[in-house]
Amino acid sequence: MQTLNLLEQQFSNFNAFRLFESNHLESNQRGLALLEQLQTTLDLNELLNKYAMVASKYIEFTGLTFKAESVEATIRGSRQGKIKRQFNLSINGQQLGRLTYSLNAPISGSTEKVMNELHRYLxxxxxxxxTYRTALMLAMQDSLTGLGNRRYFDEQLKRAMHQANRSNNKVGLIVADLNKFKVINDTFGHAVGDKVLIHFADALRVSVRDSDSLFRFGGDEFVVLIECAGDESLEVIYHRIHEAVAADGYLEKYQVSCCLGATFMKCGDTEKSFFERADQALYRKKTNAAPLLSLV
Structure with missing residues (x-):
């Protein structure tokens, strides 16, 4: 594995513009072509694809993946090669992530030199x-529980419904809220109430698959978005939530319980009608003593 570490200090000998000072026309052309492409987007996936389009003119590779601590991006049409070559990319000693090329043959010394040059522009x-992605994710995140917020839910629901219509898969929603949460807040204070919400969010996390998504709308209202759902998915997740809540000592201490309303997407649903049907199922459970999981 090779590590590329770009140090930027006040008196550093490196200056990005010096890359253009080379007397080699080919080097200048590579840099200019790449910078022109990379400066047009802040989307990570698009950035990687633009980089690959230019890099492929100088490097033969079958696939390219960038992986950081919390994100992974792969170029369109990426395929496994016979070997992999990895580069750690960092700035000022701060690790950005790992760039992995899939190759069918070892690279030459001259090709490696070109790769290092291209990485400097990347x-x-x-x-x-x-940085932009982190800012977007924070804007889509509930600050207390770390779950997605209502804005993020709206985006993910629209995407999931569109994907389900294309692939003929089922999508399910479970809407949940806590029973007598206001009493807990009024009796024990908001610090306890906040901790109850955090523990309930954790109970939801251990109850769903990695492909499912969790959201908090504010207050004590939560939503689970289940993609590629099976006929029994909503029932299974309900029982997992029930078991996780019962197993949490902090929630048990304050006698926390929840109500759940659930539904599958139906033909002709809009995002509004889909969510409202799940919310109505929750309302019926709370007002009419419906079964533990009200499914419509």
Whole structure:
């Protein structure tokens, strides 16, 4: 594995613009062509694809993946090669992530030199894309529980319904809220109430698959979005939530319980009608003593 570490200090000998000072026309053309492409986007996937399009003119590879601590991006049409070559990319000693090329043959010394040069142009746009992605995720996240917020739910529901219509898969929703949560807040204070919400969010996390998504709308209302659902998925997840809540000592201490309303997407549903049907199922459970899981 090779590590590329770009140090930026006040008196550093490196200056990105010096890459253009080379007397080699080919080097200048590579840099200019790449920068022109990379400066047009902050989307990580698009950035990687643009980089690959230019890099493929100088490097023969079958696939390219970038992986950081919390994100992974792979170029369109990426295929496994016979060997892999990995580069750690960092700025000021801060690790950005790992760039992995899939290759069918070892690279030459001259090709490696070109790769290192191209990586220098990639570093700053890549860092900008990662920073932008982090800012977007924070804007889509509930600050207390770390779950998605209502804005993120709206985006993910639209995407999931569109994907389900194309692939003929089932999508399910479970809407949940806590029973007598206001009493807990009024009796024990908001610090306890916040901790109850955090523990309930954790109970939801251990109850769903990695492909499912969790959201908090504010207050004590939560939503589970289940993609590629089976006929029994909603029932199974309900029982998992029930078991996780019962097993949590903090929730048990304050006698926390929840109500759940659930539904599958139906033909002709809009995002509004889909969510409202699950929410109505929850309302019926709370007002009419419906079964533990009200499914419509």
């Amino acid at each position: 570093l700053h746009p890549l860092n900008n894309a990662l």
